[in-house]
Amino acid sequence: MQINYLALLPEIILAVFGIFVMLAVPFVPERMQTKLAYPALLGLLLAGAAALIFPRSSVQEGMLFHDAFGTFAKLLFFFSSGIVTLVSVSYLDRARLPHGEFYALLLFATVGMSLMANSADLIMTFLGLEILSIATYVLAGFRRHDVKSGESALKYFLLGSLSTAFLLYGIAFIYGATGTTKYAGIIQAVTVSTDRLLALLLGLGLLVVGFGFKAALVPFHVWTPDVYEGAPFPVTAHLAVSSKAAAFLALVRILYQVLPQLNAHWETIFWMSAFLTMALGNIVAVSQTNIKRMLAYSSIAHAGYLLLGVVANNRNGLQAVLFYLVSYALMTLGAFAVVQLIGRENEQAVSLEDYSGLAYRQPYLAAALSIFLISLAGIPATAGFMGKLFLFTAAIESHLYWLVVIGLLASAIGLYYYLRVIVFMYMREPGTEGLIVRVPASAAVAIAIMLAGVFYLGIFPGTFLRLASEAAHF
Amino acid sequence: MLTTLLLIPALGAGFLFLIPAARISAIRWTAFAASAAAFVWSALLFKWFEAGTAAMQFSQRVPWFQVGGFNVRYQVGLDGISLLLVLLTTFLMPLAILSSWSIKRQLKAYMGFMLLLEVGMLGVFISLDLILFYVFWEIMLIPMYFLIGIWGGERRIYAAVKFFIYTAAASLIMLAGIIVLYYANGGDSFDLIQITERLAEGRITLSPVTEFLLFIAFFLAFAVKVPLFPFHTWLPDAHVEAPTAGSVILAGVLLKMGGYGLLRFCLPLFPKASLALGPIISVLAVIGIIYGALVAMVQPDVKKLVAYSSVSHLGLVVLGIFAFNQVAIEGATYQMLSHGISTGALFALVGMIYDRRHTREIGDFGGLAHVMPVYSALFMVILLSSIGLPGLNGFVGEFLILQGTFLARSTFAALAVLTMILSAVYMLWMYQRVFLGNITKEENRLLPDLNFREVAILLPLVAVALWMGVQSGTFIRKMDTSVQKVIERMESQQTFRVENRAN
Numbered sequence: 001m002q003i004n005y006l007a008l009l010p011e012i013i014l015a016v017f018g019i020f021v022m023l024a025v026p027f028v029p030e031r032m033q034t035k036l037a038y039p040a041l042l043g044l045l046l047a048g049a050a051a052l053i054f055p056r057s058s059v060q061e062g063m064l065f066h067d068a069f070g071t072f073a074k075l076l077f078f079f080s081s082g083i084v085t086l087v088s089v090s091y092l093d094r095a096r097l098p099h100g101e102f103y104a105l106l107l108f109a110t111v112g113m114s115l116m117a118n119s120a121d122l123i124m125t126f127l128g129l130e131i132l133s134i135a136t137y138v139l140a141g142f143r144r145h146d147v148k149s150g151e152s153a154l155k156y157f158l159l160g161s162l163s164t165a166f167l168l169y170g171i172a173f174i175y176g177a178t179g180t181t182k183y184a185g186i187i188q189a190v191t192v193s194t195d196r197l198l199a200l201l202l203g204l205g206l207l208v209v210g211f212g213f214k215a216a217l218v219p220f221h222v223w224t225p226d227v228y229e230g231a232p233f234p235v236t237a238h239l240a241v242s243s244k245a246a247a248f249l250a251l252v253r254i255l256y257q258v259l260p261q262l263n264a265h266w267e268t269i270f271w272m273s274a275f276l277t278m279a280l281g282n283i284v285a286v287s288q289t290n291i292k293r294m295l296a297y298s299s300i301a302h303a304g305y306l307l308l309g310v311v312a313n314n315r316n317g318l319q320a321v322l323f324y325l326v327s328y329a330l331m332t333l334g335a336f337a338v339v340q341l342i343g344r345e346n347e348q349a350v351s352l353e354d355y356s357g358l359a360y361r362q363p364y365l366a367a368a369l370s371i372f373l374i375s376l377a378g379i380p381a382t383a384g385f386m387g388k389l390f391l392f393t394a395a396i397e398s399h400l401y402w403l404v405v406i407g408l409l410a411s412a413i414g415l416y417y418y419l420r421v422i423v424f425m426y427m428r429e430p431g432t433e434g435l436i437v438r439v440p441a442s443a444a445v446a447i448a449i450m451l452a453g454v455f456y457l458g459i460f461p462g463t464f465l466r467l468a469s470e471a472a473h474f
Numbered sequence: 475m476l477t478t479l480l481l482i483p484a485l486g487a488g489f490l491f492l493i494p495a496a497r498i499s500a501i502r503w504t505a506f507a508a509s510a511a512a513f514v515w516s517a518l519l520f521k522w523f524e525a526g527t528a529a530m531q532f533s534q535r536v537p538w539f540q541v542g543g544f545n546v547r548y549q550v551g552l553d554g555i556s557l558l559l560v561l562l563t564t565f566l567m568p569l570a571i572l573s574s575w576s577i578k579r580q581l582k583a584y585m586g587f588m589l590l591l592e593v594g595m596l597g598v599f600i601s602l603d604l605i606l607f608y609v610f611w612e613i614m615l616i617p618m619y620f621l622i623g624i625w626g627g628e629r630r631i632y633a634a635v636k637f638f639i640y641t642a643a644a645s646l647i648m649l650a651g652i653i654v655l656y657y658a659n660g661g662d663s664f665d666l667i668q669i670t671e672r673l674a675e676g677r678i679t680l681s682p683v684t685e686f687l688l689f690i691a692f693f694l695a696f697a698v699k700v701p702l703f704p705f706h707t708w709l710p711d712a713h714v715e716a717p718t719a720g721s722v723i724l725a726g727v728l729l730k731m732g733g734y735g736l737l738r739f740c741l742p743l744f745p746k747a748s749l750a751l752g753p754i755i756s757v758l759a760v761i762g763i764i765y766g767a768l769v770a771m772v773q774p775d776v777k778k779l780v781a782y783s784s785v786s787h788l789g790l791v792v793l794g795i796f797a798f799n800q801v802a803i804e805g806a807t808y809q810m811l812s813h814g815i816s817t818g819a820l821f822a823l824v825g826m827i828y829d830r831r832h833t834r835e836i837g838d839f840g841g842l843a844h845v846m847p848v849y850s851a852l853f854m855v856i857l858l859s860s861i862g863l864p865g866l867n868g869f870v871g872e873f874l875i876l877q878g879t880f881l882a883r884s885t886f887a888a889l890a891v892l893t894m895i896l897s898a899v900y901m902l903w904m905y906q907r908v909f910l911g912n913i914t915k916e917e918n919r920l921l922p923d924l925n926f927r928e929v930a931i932l933l934p935l936v937a938v939a940l941w942m943g944v945q946s947g948t949f950i951r952k953m954d955t956s957v958q959k960v961i962e963r964m965e966s967q968q969t970f971r972v973e974n975r976a977n
Contacts (some may be wrong), residue, residue, distance in 0.1 A: 426624055
């Protein structure tokens with residue numbers, strides 16, 4: 001069998017760099033460990049370049065696709081992993097956690113995500129998901145002396161394995177119905193006949209459970225707040241952004257490309273889920289006083305908005321989902337980066353009270369966080385608004401009026417809790433302890449990139465929307 | 475040309491960012507200079523504007539982003555109605571900045587937000603693309619939110635959050651309406667002019683139910699902004715807690731966006747729904763007029779009194795707009811301008827006394843005319859203009875509205891006339907308690923009269939109030955044809971209905 005190594009190059013680069021970073025750990029002196037971030041970043045950069053340079057084709061034989069959609073997904077993953085790496089440098093330093101393993105695990109997780117979104121075979125999808133999950137289980141428990149982090153890892157692991165079992169079971173059903181795990185084969189089998197519809201639907205339902213867990217869609221979201229709260233900050237950011245995006249993209253590929261015939265069924269499922277996800281995420285976020293938990297629920301809410309685009313099931317919807325994933329990544333990673341700095345090494349300052357009067361202690365951090373929150377709330381001139389505009393437009397194009405109304409109401413609720421953080425930062429008197437956090441250069445760079453991105457996508461969305469539009473067909 | 479208008483305050487804000495925070499007077503004067511330059515520019519636009527045509531002038535149209543199913547443009551232009559509101563905005567802005575000298579905390583951010591607010595407000599009045607309009611409409615909330623929340627009074631957080639949530643939630647529904655309208659237009663563009671024309675020519679049609687729902691979606695956003703009874707509850711809080719300049723701009727310009735939206739969007743886009751719902755909305759307007767006036771009467775706080783008087787005066791504006799005739803709508807537009815001048819000035823006046831005494835309770839004053847003669851005199855002039863004394867600005871608008879409304883709905887006009895009496899009652903009663911009689915409180919005996927800066931804020935306002943009262947033609951001439959166009963659109967619907975009935 002002939003293997004197209006060029007097509008696999010980004011993943012190979014990442015894996016090689018990951019192994020290199022891990023092997024380098026014993027040979028690098030203690031105080032130089034921080035520098036291991038450089039090879040990790042370099043690996044992501046090279047992988048991105050490789051993904052861009054080598055030609056794409058929609059022709060697919062074997063286990064992986066090599067198309068525009070997949071490249072878009074890869075670049076998104078590499079970008080957000082790069083940002084997570086940048087942000088974790090100072091975090092790991094101050095928390096005295098090992099650098100090498102962290103970066104290596106992050107790179108492996110990235111390989112997994114990339115395989116997931118590009119896979120052309122359910123087995124490969126499963127493998128990608130497992131690579132991602134196992135790396136992430138370890139990362140969640142990375143603060144191993146912290147009880148909360150341990151709890152987070154254990155919870156994530158137990159529920160995660162369960163959901164993976166569901167996924168596997170789903171794959172088995174689909175195999176039973178169609179006799180193959182290859183996407184191309186499934187497409188053909190479904191087109192020719194839908195005799196074994198029941199088995200196919202069961203398979204689809206179980207797949208939805210598996211991916212719904214990773215993407216934290218209601219009602220498979222229950223793990224989210226605890227795991228997000230306990231995991232180290234950069235890992236929470238990774239979970240909330242990259243891992244979620246990977247699940248979404250893999251799911252979207254299966255729905256749009258492999259099972260478009262079953263659209264009547266999955267549209268109903270996701271209609272319900274979108275409704276529940278938007279409503280629950282926003283409503284529960286209102287009552288949170290811990291900012292990490294609030295962001296966790298907010299990330300659930302945003303998955304709900306994304307589902308609007310999925311349910312819309314039109315070209316605009318898919319393009320909106322891609323665009324929104326990018327803007328969501330920018331604003332959420334940005335918010336997490338700031339929150340992490342303010343939380344300091346032991347993550348003690350994470351309650352809203354700790355943000356009282358922050359604007360007067362640290363005007364730049366407060367301003368940056370405000371902009372990310374305003375973007376999350378969907379106010380114009382930011383990426384969040386444009387993303388929402390596209391999603392809602394796509395939904396209205398498909399006449400999903402009720403879902404749009406629910407989405408709008410949910411956004412209105414969202415305004416309240418995002419603004420509340422701003423209220424604390426700007427309008428409350430400073431609290432008693434006014435510790436000032438030093439902003440390390442690596443985090444500053446990451447935040448600056450995010451800010452620029454939020455405004456760029458908000459004011460000149462054209463370029464990115466065109467990219468998303470080119471990627472939005474199979 | 476219009477882009478320059480947006481750029482002047484935006485660049486001012488950018489420049490402000492570069493000045494070190496310690497150089498207070500440099501910050502103040504930069505902000506003032508930027509807003510004054512915007513005023514000069516818009517005055518030139520006013521001069522160049524040709525009154526004879528209803529077409530958009532100084533238009534500019536550039537694609538903003540055009541991908542897949544999207545075609546959004548940066549499209550701006552002015553007609554007679556928006557021209558006047560732009561002028562009002564740029565006129566009030568330097569005065570508002572001038573009245574912010576008492577701001578000490580975070581001055582740079584304050585001035586920056588003021589200028590950004592100006593960009594947002596001007597953007598709303600000149601946008602002709604629905605998405606662009608929405609962007610400015612929402613953006614403008616952010617600086618206002620911070621202005622109230624950081625520099626406001628005691629209950630500022632409550633007021634700021636309430637203001638933001640109320641207005642933003644209402645506009646979200648409008649966003650859905652905009653998108654539906656876009657698909658009704660065949661997914662062609664968000665171009666307001668194009669959609670209005672196509673609707674008028676019958677090239678695109680909306681089913682009655684769709685039109686009704688769309689009307690509601692737009693109307694809610696504007697009704698909250700106006701604010702029309704019963705959507706007014708955010709207003710007293712926001713007005714009272716906002717810093718002086720914030721109240722001036724809030725009353726002077728922000729509220730006008732509601733009226734402007736009704737004229738620019740609701741009536742021309744959805745004439746049938748407007749006609750059908752006209753009576754109900756007029757009832758709400760009349761309730762607002764009388765309710766606002768009655769509540770104003772019993773307020774112990776001067777600023778609150780002025781805030782409720784706004785509810786009453788703007789009810790009149792809505793009543794005029796939904797009378798659907800030339801006289802009433804011109805009156806409504808005129809009333810928006812004149813309310814901006816009078817109420818803006820009243821808030822500035824209240825701010826001046828608050829700076830001295832740190833209270834606004836009517837009960838804390840009395841006999842101020844003895845210690846502050848200049849202040850009292852200017853207050854009287856502005857107060858009379860707000861009541862609608864002939865010869866000053868308020869009268870013209872109110873008279874035209876009542877005249878026009880009488881032609882369309884005489885009972886409503888008869889009820890609305892009450893506002894002229896009631897406003898005289900609450901305003902003059904307040905004046906009597908604050909300024910006349912003996913000095914009741916020792917603290918007030920040594921209050922200094924207005925300084926040069928404060929007189930410089932008020933004199934232009936008084937001058938304009940007089941000018942608008944005597945030479946109303948200067949302004950009305952500019953909007954004549956634009957208003958006529960709105961009316962024609964409405965009348966085409968009315969005759970259509972009459973013909974139907976005849977058959």
